[in-house]
Amino acid sequence: AELRLSHQWSTSDVRHKVAQIVADHVAAADVDLEIRIFPSQSLFKASEQYRPLSRGQLDMTVLPLSYAGGERPAYNLTLMPGLVKNHDHAARLNESPFMDAIGEIMAEDDVMVLVDGYLAGGFAGKDGCITKPEDIAGLQTRAAGKAFEQMLAGAGASIASMASSEVYNAMQTGVLQAVNTSSSSFVSFRLYEQVACYTPAGDVALWFMYQPVLMNKSTFDGLTAEQQAALRAGAAKAEAFYLEEAKKEDAASVEVFRKNGVEIAQMTSEDFDAWRELAKQTSYKAFVESTPDGQKLLDLALSVE
Amino acid sequence: MTAQTETTRARHGGVAALRAIGWLSQACGLVASLMILASVLITCQMIFIRYVLGGSTIWQTEAVIYLMVGATMLGLPYVQYLRGHVNVDLVPLALPMAARRVLAAVVLCLSLAVLGVMFFHGFELWLMAWERGWRSETVWGVKLWIPYLALPVGFGLFILQLAADLAGVVLGVDRPFGVPDADAGEDA
Amino acid sequence: MDPLTLGGVVALATILVLFSGVSVATGLLITAGGFLLAFDGMRSLELMPEIFFGKLNDFALLSIPMFIIMGAAISSTRAGADLYEALDRWLTRVPGGLVVSNLGACALFAAMSGSSPATCAAIGKMGVPEMRRRGYPDTVAAGSIAAGGTLGILIPPSVTMIVYGVATETSIGRLFLAGVVPGLMLVTLFMAWSIYATWASGNAKVLESRSFTWAQKIEILPRVGPFLAVIVGVLFVLYGGVATPSETAAVGALLCIGIAVVIYRLWNLPALWAILRDSTRESVMILFIIAAAGVFSYMLSSLFITQSIAAWITELDVNRWVLMAAINLFLLVAGFFLPPVAVILMAAPILLPVILAAGFDPYWFAVVLTINMEIGLISPPVGLNLYVINGIAPDIPLKTILRGSIPYVMCMVVAILILCVFPGLATGLPDLVMGPVL
Ligand code: NA
Ligand code: NA
Numbered sequence: 001a002e003l004r005l006s007h008q009w010s011t012s013d014v015r016h017k018v019a020q021i022v023a024d025h026v027a028a029a030d031v032d033l034e035i036r037i038f039p040s041q042s043l044f045k046a047s048e049q050y051r052p053l054s055r056g057q058l059d060m061t062v063l064p065l066s067y068a069g070g071e072r073p074a075y076n077l078t079l080m081p082g083l084v085k086n087h088d089h090a091a092r093l094n095e096s097p098f099m100d101a102i103g104e105i106m107a108e109d110d111v112m113v114l115v116d117g118y119l120a121g122g123f124a125g126k127d128g129c130i131t132k133p134e135d136i137a138g139l140q141t142r143a144a145g146k147a148f149e150q151m152l153a154g155a156g157a158s159i160a161s162m163a164s165s166e167v168y169n170a171m172q173t174g175v176l177q178a179v180n181t182s183s184s185s186f187v188s189f190r191l192y193e194q195v196a197c198y199t200p201a202g203d204v205a206l207w208f209m210y211q212p213v214l215m216n217k218s219t220f221d222g223l224t225a226e227q228q229a230a231l232r233a234g235a236a237k238a239e240a241f242y243l244e245e246a247k248k249e250d251a252a253s254v255e256v257f258r259k260n261g262v263e264i265a266q267m268t269s270e271d272f273d274a275w276r277e278l279a280k281q282t283s284y285k286a287f288v289e290s291t292p293d294g295q296k297l298l299d300l301a302l303s304v305e
Numbered sequence: 306m307t308a309q310t311e312t313t314r315a316r317h318g319g320v321a322a323l324r325a326i327g328w329l330s331q332a333c334g335l336v337a338s339l340m341i342l343a344s345v346l347i348t349c350q351m352i353f354i355r356y357v358l359g360g361s362t363i364w365q366t367e368a369v370i371y372l373m374v375g376a377t378m379l380g381l382p383y384v385q386y387l388r389g390h391v392n393v394d395l396v397p398l399a400l401p402m403a404a405r406r407v408l409a410a411v412v413l414c415l416s417l418a419v420l421g422v423m424f425f426h427g428f429e430l431w432l433m434a435w436e437r438g439w440r441s442e443t444v445w446g447v448k449l450w451i452p453y454l455a456l457p458v459g460f461g462l463f464i465l466q467l468a469a470d471l472a473g474v475v476l477g478v479d480r481p482f483g484v485p486d487a488d489a490g491e492d493a
Numbered sequence: 494m495d496p497l498t499l500g501g502v503v504a505l506a507t508i509l510v511l512f513s514g515v516s517v518a519t520g521l522l523i524t525a526g527g528f529l530l531a532f533d534g535m536r537s538l539e540l541m542p543e544i545f546f547g548k549l550n551d552f553a554l555l556s557i558p559m560f561i562i563m564g565a566a567i568s569s570t571r572a573g574a575d576l577y578e579a580l581d582r583w584l585t586r587v588p589g590g591l592v593v594s595n596l597g598a599c600a601l602f603a604a605m606s607g608s609s610p611a612t613c614a615a616i617g618k619m620g621v622p623e624m625r626r627r628g629y630p631d632t633v634a635a636g637s638i639a640a641g642g643t644l645g646i647l648i649p650p651s652v653t654m655i656v657y658g659v660a661t662e663t664s665i666g667r668l669f670l671a672g673v674v675p676g677l678m679l680v681t682l683f684m685a686w687s688i689y690a691t692w693a694s695g696n697a698k699v700l701e702s703r704s705f706t707w708a709q710k711i712e713i714l715p716r717v718g719p720f721l722a723v724i725v726g727v728l729f730v731l732y733g734g735v736a737t738p739s740e741t742a743a744v745g746a747l748l749c750i751g752i753a754v755v756i757y758r759l760w761n762l763p764a765l766w767a768i769l770r771d772s773t774r775e776s777v778m779i780l781f782i783i784a785a786a787g788v789f790s791y792m793l794s795s796l797f798i799t800q801s802i803a804a805w806i807t808e809l810d811v812n813r814w815v816l817m818a819a820i821n822l823f824l825l826v827a828g829f830f831l832p833p834v835a836v837i838l839m840a841a842p843i844l845l846p847v848i849l850a851a852g853f854d855p856y857w858f859a860v861v862l863t864i865n866m867e868i869g870l871i872s873p874p875v876g877l878n879l880y881v882i883n884g885i886a887p888d889i890p891l892k893t894i895l896r897g898s899i900p901y902v903m904c905m906v907v908a909i910l911i912l913c914v915f916p917g918l919a920t921g922l923p924d925l926v927m928g929p930v931l
Contacts, residue, residue, distance in 0.1 A: 040662075042794050042842075045547045047442070057540060070442040070449065140355060149363075149444050159361045161443070163552060166737045169666050172927070174734030175355075193928060290446075338766075338773040341558050345750075348555065348743030352736045366552055373558070374549045377784070380777030389774045390516030390781065393830050395874050397514035412515045419519065419526045427542035456542050482514050 001227070003219070005060035006038045008046035013184065014245045015062045018115060018238045019213060025234030031226045035060065054109040056216045064211045065102075066145060073291040074105050078210035079145040081283055082276035083301055085204055087247050090118035098300040112220060114235045115213035117242040120201035120250055121182035126171055129197035129265035130178055133278050139177040142167055147283035148180055148207065151275070154282035168194060180207060183253040192260040199265045200257070201250045204272040213238070313388040315470060318478025326469040327386055333462055334383030340376035344369045364445040371452040378459025382466040388483035397482045406474055409481030413471040420464050427456030496801035503528055503798060507839075517835045518778075518785035525785075525792040532796055541788050548787030549780060552739055553659050557607070558776035559742030560650045564606025565772045566749040567723075568615030569764060570757035573602060575716040577620055582705040582713055589688040589700045591627055592637055595620040596687065599641030600680040603648035604724055605749070607655070607742075608775065609870050613642025613881045621886050628699040629691055631889050636871075636897025637687045639878040640904070641680065643867035646833060648676035650742065653833045653866060656783065657859050660841040666731075666738045667930070670923040671856040672863065675912060679864065682904040690900065719752045779834050786838035793842070803846040813851040814913070820844060821865055821909065828869025832877070836866060856930065860919040861909055868905050871898040 005023070009015050016039050023035035038044075044052060044061075050068035052058040066079035077083065077098075084090045093099060094116040106112060121144065123130040130136050137156030143149045149159045157178065162170060164185065170176040171194040179191065183201060186192070201207065213235065220228065258264055267275075288294040315330075317323035351365035384390055397405050433439070435450040473479030494502070503524065510520045522541075529537040567573070580594035587593050598616045606612050617638040624634035646653045649669030658665035691700055727745045730736050736744065753759040753768070793799045806816070827836045841862075848858050870878045873895060882894050912918055924930070 036797070038794065042799070043791065044544075045550075048543065048547045051543070052540060055536075055539070057536060067442060070440040070446070071437065138359065140359070146442060146444050146446075153361055153444075157361075158355065158359055159363060159444070160355055161362065161366045162737055165662065165664065166739070169664070169927070170737050173732060175737060334770065334773060337777065338769040341562075341773055341776065342769060344555060345559065345562070345743045345746050348559075348740055349747050352730070352740055352744065356735045369555055370550055370552055373555055373780070374546065376558075376773070377549055377777055377780040380773055381781060384774050384777045384781070385516075387774055389778050390518060391778055391832050391835075392514055392516045392520075393511050393875060394514050395830075396512045408513060412513050415523050416515060416519045419523045422526060422538050423522065423542050423545065426539050427546075429539070430542055430546075453546070456546060460542075 001033050001223070003033065003035045003059040003215075004038065004043070005035050005062070005213075006041075006043040006049055006058055007062040008041045008049075009039060009062075010188075011039050013188075014119075014242070014249060015211060017245070018117065018242045019060075019062050021238040021241055022115065022213065022231065022234040025237055026227075026230045029226075029230035029233070031224070031230045033223070033227045033230065050109075050111075053214060053216055054111050056110070056218055058216070059219050060114070060213060060215045062211060062213050064209050065214075066209065069146070072105055072109070073287070073294070074102060074297055076147060076287055076291070077297055077301055078102070079208075080147045080287065080301075081151045081206045081279040082272065084118060084208035085272075086201075087118065087120065087243060089304070090208055090246075091116075091243055093301070093304045094118075096300070096304045098297070098304060101297055101300055106214070107217060110217045111214050112217045113212045114215045114231065115239045115242060116210075117212055117239065117246060118208045118210050119182050119184065119246050120205050121180065121207035121209070122186070122201050122205060122250075122253075123178065123180050123199040123207075124186065124191055124195040124262075125197050126174070126177045126194065127196055129199060129263060131199055131265050131267045132271040132274055136178055140175065141178040141180065142170070142176055143180040144182065144185070144207070145209070147279075147287065150283040150286050151279045152180070154278050164189065167191070171195065182207070182209065183249045187253050187256050192257045192262050195257075195262055197263040197265055198254070198257040199267055200254045202266055204267055204269055205250075206267070206272065206275050313483050315386050315388070315466070315483070316473060316479040317469075318473065318476065320472070320476065320478060323469045323473060323478070326465055329462065330382040330386035330466045333379040333381075334386070337376040337380035337383060340372045340379070344372045344376070347372070363443075367441060367443055367445055367447060371447070371455075374452055375455045375459075378455040379462070381459050381463040385463060385466045385470070392482070394482055394484055398484060402481075405481045406477075409474045410471060412482075413467055413474065417464060417467055417471070420460055420467065424457055424460035424464060427453075427460055431457055496797040497805055499532070499796055500793075500798040500802050503793065503796075511831070517831060518781040521782070521785040521789040521835075521839075525789040528796065529792050537795070540791070544788050544791050545784045548784040551659060553655060553665060554780060554783065556650070556655055556665075556739045556742035557652050557779055558772055559746040560607025560652055560655075561611065561775050562746040562768065562772045563650075563723075563742075563749040564602075564608055564611035564615065564645070565768045565775075566746070566753045567602070567605055567720075568611055568618075569768050570753050570759060571619070572720055572752075572757065573598065573615035574619035575713070576601060576720055577616060579713045579717045582710050585704055589684075589691055590703065591624055591699075592629060592633060592687040592691065593684050595624065596637055596641045596680055596684050599638065600644050600648060600676065601720070601724075603644040603646075603676065604650075605720070605727075605745070606645050607650045607652040609643050609645035609867070610877050610881050612645035613638060613878045614885065616641065617882055617885045621882065625886070628696055630694045630696060630897075631893050632897030633687050633690050633694070634897075635882045635886065635889050635894040636899075636901050637683060639871045639876075639882050639894065639898050640683050640867075640901030642878045642881065643870045643905075644676055644680060646870075647672045647679065647860070647863050647867060649673065650745070651863070652779065653837060653863055654859060656779075656834050657837050657841060657862065659783070660786075660838055661845045661855060661859075663855050663859070664927075667856055667923040667927055668859050669738070670926055671860050671919045673922055674918050675860050675864065675908060678911065678918065679905065679908045682908060683901060686900050686904055719756045723748050723752060782832075782835050783838060786835065789839065790842045799843050802843050803850075806847045807850045813853070816847070816851055817853065817861075817913070820848075821861065824862060824865045825868060828866050829872055830875055831869075832875075833863075833866035833869065836869070837862065854916060854920055854930070856923060857912065857916045857919045861912055864905050864909050864912075868902050872902060
């Protein structure tokens with residue numbers, strides 16, 4: 001049998017490697033199962049993978065779950081400022097009742113998680129450092145994720161929406177003055193050439209995005225016990241790799257920015273608390289108002305130590 | 306594109322239904338044009354807000370995208386009416402009139418079939434977005450049934466115009482493929 | 494069936510369908526739907542409207558109608574004629590001033606229009622009759638404007654470059670810059686040939702320079718003012734940190750409509766409606782092909798044809814220049830029949846991985862591809878610019894227009910060869926302005 005896995009990244013990206021580990025393990029297990037990977041949006045556009053997955057027209061995907069937040073508002077919690085503090089906290093969150101609740105919602109769409117994983121990100125400013133809410137007031141900013149846009153708007157930033165491919169040029173010409181995105185995007189879009197200061201994910205970070213490997217549940221259930229076992233084993237191997245690499249990416253991005261002469265700033269825990277207080281009044285509030293059972297899910301997530 | 310199709314349009318040959326469909330397609334063209342004009346103005350407004358006033362621009366990019374989708378979908382029947390969808394007409398031109406008519410009818414039937422598929426599943430998609438209350442994943446959070454509505458409406462009206470064209474060819478009131486008929490001595 | 498054989502079958506079926514006279518976009522949908530149904534099953538058809546919608550769901554596409562409106566608004570005024578007239582009065586010491594002025598006007602107009610037929614029509618409406626009146630051979634009068642018009646898609650802005658950028662996810666700003674120097678090189682080649690051909694036709698007298706008084710020279714200047722204002726305005730918006738490239742197109746469109754209304758007194762509603770209507774027609778035609786080609790390339794990818802062809806060509810291990818020649822030949826043949834947008838959308842997803850694997854620069858390739866597509870615009874059987882000239886000057890036989898175009902086709906081939914030897918002509922300017930490629 002053949003499974004089709006689609007994702008949006010290039011073959012050098014960590015998320016492709018995660019998918020490749022699963023595929024390689026399954027192939028080596030010799031259980032008459034092959035995973036064919038379609039990288040770089042060569043099958044579906046990034047934001048248009050969840051629906052084919054839930055209808056079984058796509059078997060697997062590596063997907064930032066919040067992309068499907070328009071259909072399942074609960075998923076917006078997987079990209080919420082200040083909800084995840086660091087990578088180890090993210091790993092604990094993956095094993096918590098909160099993720100069980102998210103898993104139940106996925107099951108309603110016939111979707112299941114194969115590999116859990118979070119990636120972190122930070123801020124960069126064209127003219128100065130952005131560590132606390134006051135720093136971003138009045139700046140034209142592009143943020144990755146709707147909850148972040150709400151929070152930054154609450155801090156007085158002006159939000160500009162544009163495709164990620166336009167960000168480099170917009171920073172260069174000055175259309176944008178600040179940007180918030182993942183560590184790997186900061187490097188792959190070469191933003192270090194255009195910014196003065198970088199605030200990476202460190203001991204504390206605001207920006208964590210849940211980007212699991214998902215699979216259609218019926219397709220999984222239709223596999224033989226050996227095939228399922230091979231998939232599970234490959235997934236476990238990939239998950240361990242994913243967590244290690246996620247930590248390394250942050251450090252690697254700092255290295256690249258430093259080498260290019262960009263100032264590196266750190267967010268203190270007071271800064272973090274200030275952001276989180278702001279997020280409670282903006283993005284958390286908006287989330288609870290627009291999501292059925294929103295408060296319950298938020299409390300579940302916040303209760304993870 | 307410009308000079309070539311200046312005077313070409315679907316002919317109704319006095320058949321009331323065909324004339325009505327032609328009007329409908331032209332009305333679609335008017336709406337599509339206004340949507341494009343609105344995109345120009347909204348984009349300029351967005352630049353003004355951001356560059357001159359330094360303000361937030363939340364809804365403009367998305368609004369413009371959906372206006373463009375709407376303009377494209379509503380433009381389909383209009384451009385079909387104007388014979389503006391570019392094609393390769395070497396083979397049809399080389400055929401004698403009778404064969405050309407048959408080929409035109411076959412081509413129109415095939416087009417109707419595939420656009421019927423697009424219409425049907427487009428309608429399903431719209432219905433799902435409506436029933437489940439899907440929204441776009443942005444701060445603006447548009448109800449997705451609104452932009453998705455362009456699919457069934459656009460393909461539906463496109464199908465109507467193509468059906469009118471098929472009728473025109475079968476009834477013999479219109480030229481197959483909209484190409485000038487050398488025997489009749491028309492100039493395009 | 495293995496994907497490569499299947500790819501051959503798809504290619505054959507696509508050719509058959511497109512030659513039936515069906516519109517290109519619908520033909521792509523028919524082929525895609527047929528193969529999805531046969532090889533991926535009934536349920537894969539459900540995805541078609543979603544993929545179709547997804548292709549249109551892209552802010553970058555906004556610039557296509559915008560750049561078309563720019564060209565349409567300006568060409569509905571006498572700005573084109575003013576432009577070449579001004580050049581003619583100032584280029585008095587240049588042999589063949591009039592044809593050189595017309596080609597120069599084409600190049601300048603191309604900097605305001607994203608499409609080739611619009612450029613061709615705008616300059617040709619006055620330029621072709623004027624050249625014939627002054628005794629230029631019909632072949633030069635028609636051929637130079639047909640060819641000069643093709644610069645519309647090479648000199649930025651360019652609709653086909655946007656389409657290439659969207660299809661290959663390359664930077665549109667960088668693509669635009671890549672076209673500037675090759676565009677200037679091409680127009681120089683066109684000028685050189687035009688002067689030579691006129692001289693060789695035994696009618697060298699028309700090449701003699703005419704003299705204009707300073708009063709005449711100064712008097713015409715205000716008439717090109719609006720033109721320069723648009724170009725300066727757009728460049729300021731683009732590089733002054735005002736807006737992103739996609740957004741800039743809207744400013745350009747508004748500026749051009751404004752100039753048509755205020756300066757050229759184009760304030761009757763029917764005239765404005767004509768601009769909007771023609772732009773809508775051309776834009777919708779292109780956007781429909783873009784969306785349908787998206788469904789088509791989903792089919793190719795889903796049946797693993799794209800990937801297999803790319804892998805197969807890479808494994809062939811032929812010399813990269815042989816490969817480049819073969820690719821250009823293929824594009825040339827496709828361009829004879831299909832509009833540039835369709836060729837780019839169908840070919841780019843398959844060719845780009847091969848191009849990159851062979852070590853070619855995607856921006857350099859975009860320029861080569863565009864010049865190749867320009868050839869299609871002035872070659873039979875479907876040469877849009879030939880029809881435009883035919884519409885402007887119906888008394889020049891199509892055969893003469895064609896004969897006049899052939900040398901300009903050769904100029905384009907020479908330009909491609911020069912670019913192969915000196916790829917820096919395309920990549921130098923974008924590297925200089927935007928830094929090395931990502
Ligand atoms: Na141009
Ligand atoms: Na051609």
